[in-house]
Amino acid sequence: MPLGTLDRSAPTLFKHGPSPLSRLALYSALALFLMVADARFRITEPLRKVVATALYPLQWLMLQPVELADKGLGYLQSLQAAQQAADAAQKQMAQMSVRAGETDQLLRENAELRQLLALRARLDTPAQAAQVIYDTADPYTRRVMVDRGQLAGVQAGAPVVDASGVLGQVTRVYPMLSEVTLLIDRDQAIPVLNVRTGARSVAYGDPVAGLGGGMELRFTPGNADVQEGDLLTTSGVDGLYPPGLPVARVVRVERRADSTFARIYCAPLAQVYGARHVMLLEPLANDLPPRPAPEPATQKRGGHK
Numbered sequence: 001m002p003l004g005t006l007d008r009s010a011p012t013l014f015k016h017g018p019s020p021l022s023r024l025a026l027y028s029a030l031a032l033f034l035m036v037a038d039a040r041f042r043i044t045e046p047l048r049k050v051v052a053t054a055l056y057p058l059q060w061l062m063l064q065p066v067e068l069a070d071k072g073l074g075y076l077q078s079l080q081a082a083q084q085a086a087d088a089a090q091k092q093m094a095q096m097s098v099r100a101g102e103t104d105q106l107l108r109e110n111a112e113l114r115q116l117l118a119l120r121a122r123l124d125t126p127a128q129a130a131q132v133i134y135d136t137a138d139p140y141t142r143r144v145m146v147d148r149g150q151l152a153g154v155q156a157g158a159p160v161v162d163a164s165g166v167l168g169q170v171t172r173v174y175p176m177l178s179e180v181t182l183l184i185d186r187d188q189a190i191p192v193l194n195v196r197t198g199a200r201s202v203a204y205g206d207p208v209a210g211l212g213g214g215m216e217l218r219f220t221p222g223n224a225d226v227q228e229g230d231l232l233t234t235s236g237v238d239g240l241y242p243p244g245l246p247v248a249r250v251v252r253v254e255r256r257a258d259s260t261f262a263r264i265y266c267a268p269l270a271q272v273y274g275a276r277h278v279m280l281l282e283p284l285a286n287d288l289p290p291r292p293a294p295e296p297a298t299q300k301r302g303g304h305k
Helices: 020-041 045-122
Strands: 127-135 143-146 159-161 166-173 178-182 189-194 200-206 214-221 231-234 246-254 261-268 277-281
Touching: 143 166, 189 246, 214 246
Parallel strands: none
Antiparallel strands: 127 143, 127 277, 143 178, 159 166, 159 277, 166 178, 189 200, 189 231, 200 214, 214 261, 231 246, 246 261
């Protein structure tokens, strides 16, 4: 038999190593020894540091998706919270804006009422406060409605004033309401007195004058002493308006050579647009003595010769 064909390996009987139970016991004892030695002497601490240092990049790389997800979720939550806070702030600003507007309106009304109270204290004529409710629907007139009527003792022809001057005159009286015709109405006229010169005249309403309507002194001679800035007050000669109430101020005087009369434009001092609180005065004619009856015509005695 050739030598190369001989099997020189050991029999299978001698290839068997330690039994599984022996290996288990050996590994258990080794593990117990290492745990006790590590707990007592920390012999594996350097090994742990080396392994931790080697595995840190891998740990950091694996943790990045989790951290990015957490940051993205936090960003979305913070964005939602910021949007909710912005919406709440806008609602609060809107409410504060409404309250600020109401406060401004109340301050203006308070100032108007204070001025009206001071005006009432200066007037000897009986007066009562009223509030403008709305403008009339007729676009060709300048009239407003107030919340006082016959039940409150309002009379037709009663003067109406605000804190700055004469506003108009009561033209119609209803049980609960009254209609006030403003001074700038084309059918309205008021006797006035020039404070500087003492000259009396009549001011007529002119709804198309200026930007929001005005007044005009008509039938005034061209050589009359009237200047821009003159103050016009009620003269009191009509037996309706108390004397001395401010009415208007002269804003422009036009004198033409081809006309006998001058064109004198005036701006009312009262707030003809936007007035809220007014005073209704009792007509002056109620306090004036009655006019004497006209004397009968005397018959001539004796006849013609």
